[in-house]
Amino acid sequence: SQTIHQWPATLVQPVGSPLSLECTVEGTSNPNLYWYRQAAGRGLQLLFYSVGIGQISSEVPQNLSASRPQDRQFILSSKKLLLSDSGFYLCAFSQGALDEQYFGPGTRLTVT
Amino acid sequence: QKEVEQNSGPLSVPEGAIASLNCTYSDRGSQSFFWYRQYSGKSPELIMSIYSNGDKEDGRFTAQLNKASQYVSLLIRDSQPSDSATYLCAVNRGGGSNYKLTFGKGTLLTVNP
Numbered sequence: 001s002q003t004i005h006q007w008p009a010t011l012v013q014p015v016g017s018p019l020s021l022e023c024t025v026e027g028t029s030n031p032n033l034y035w036y037r038q039a040a041g042r043g044l045q046l047l048f049y050s051v052g053i054g055q056i057s058s059e060v061p062q063n064l065s066a067s068r069p070q071d072r073q074f075i076l077s078s079k080k081l082l083l084s085d086s087g088f089y090l091c092a093f094s095q096g097a098l099d100e101q102y103f104g105p106g107t108r109l110t111v112t
Numbered sequence: 113q114k115e116v117e118q119n120s121g122p123l124s125v126p127e128g129a130i131a132s133l134n135c136t137y138s139d140r141g142s143q144s145f146f147w148y149r150q151y152s153g154k155s156p157e158l159i160m161s162i163y164s165n166g167d168k169e170d171g172r173f174t175a176q177l178n179k180a181s182q183y184v185s186l187l188i189r190d191s192q193p194s195d196s197a198t199y200l201c202a203v204n205r206g207g208g209s210n211y212k213l214t215f216g217k218g219t220l221l222t223v224n225p
Contacts, residue, residue: 032211044156044200044215051211059212090155094211098144098163098204101213103155 002027006091006104013111019064019078021107023091026072031093033074034101035066039087050074086111115139116203118216127225131188135201135216138182143206145177147186150198150218160186191223 003026013019025031035047046059048066056066063082067075074091091104117136125131133147144163148156160175162168162184168175174187184203188195198218205212 034211043217044202044213046212049211057211088155098206100146100158100161101202102158103148106155 002093002102004091004093004102004104006089006107008107009105010108011110013081013109015083015111016080019076019081019085019109021076021089021091021109023074023076023104024072025074025093028072028093028095030071031095033068034092034094035074035076036090036092036103037087038090044090048076081111083111085109115214116201116216118199118201118219120217121220122222123219124222124224125191127191127193127223129191129223131191131195131221131223133186133188133199133201133219133221135184135186135203136182137184137201137203137214139203139205140179140182141206142179142182142203144204145175145184146202146204146213147173147175147184148200148202148215149195150200152197156200188221191221193223193225196221196223 005024032051034049036044038044050056050068064078089107092101094101115138147160149159150156162175162177172189176185198220200218201216202213
């Protein structure tokens with residue numbers, strides 16, 4: 001069966017510090033991978049998606065970046081966090097472009 | 113006009129009743145439609161997907177799609193207190209946005225024992 005992992009589960013970071021969130025998928029090959037952010041009182045916002053190793057599409061210009069160093073690994077990074085980066089970060093995967101997306105457990109980030 | 117619109121609720125129903133959740137979308141070319149359930153503090157969980165007009169049933173859940181009216185709904189029969197959650201409607205617009213799901217802000221459902 002397919003499973004998706006994210007870590008850490010929670011993170012408290014000061015403004016200006018770097019960020020690295022990791023997501024891995026098991027039980028499937030060549031998945032499409034996604035990073036979403038859910039801010040308090042707001043809907044889910046797609047940040048990045050990837051259809052293959054090294055292929056990253058950005059949906060929202062901001063101080064975040066994403067990388068896909070391996071087929072089933074997706075990393076979200078920032079060099080300097082802003083207060084506005086606080087939120088619930090969710091990784092998801094799908095098999096096809098129009099197929100269902102399945103979410104990982106999420107990382108709750110608080111920037112102080 | 114918002115791309116995917118849902119009533120924020122809260123929608124309150126008694127245990128055993130039918131809960132009806134509604135969603136409208138703006139892009140007539142949208143191709144796939146999903147309902148997710150999100151418990152407080154947890155990640156969204158896919159409960160239904162629907163791709164063509166009509167009804168799709170899975171246990172106590174029925175998704176209904178009407179592309180002409182740009183409307184998708186979710187019915188929950190025999191509602192249980194464990195169904196209390198926020199329900200998110202998501203739409204894949206297809207075309208050049210094949211990979212992108214656009215989410216509504218969700219409807220909070222409360223099932224009262």
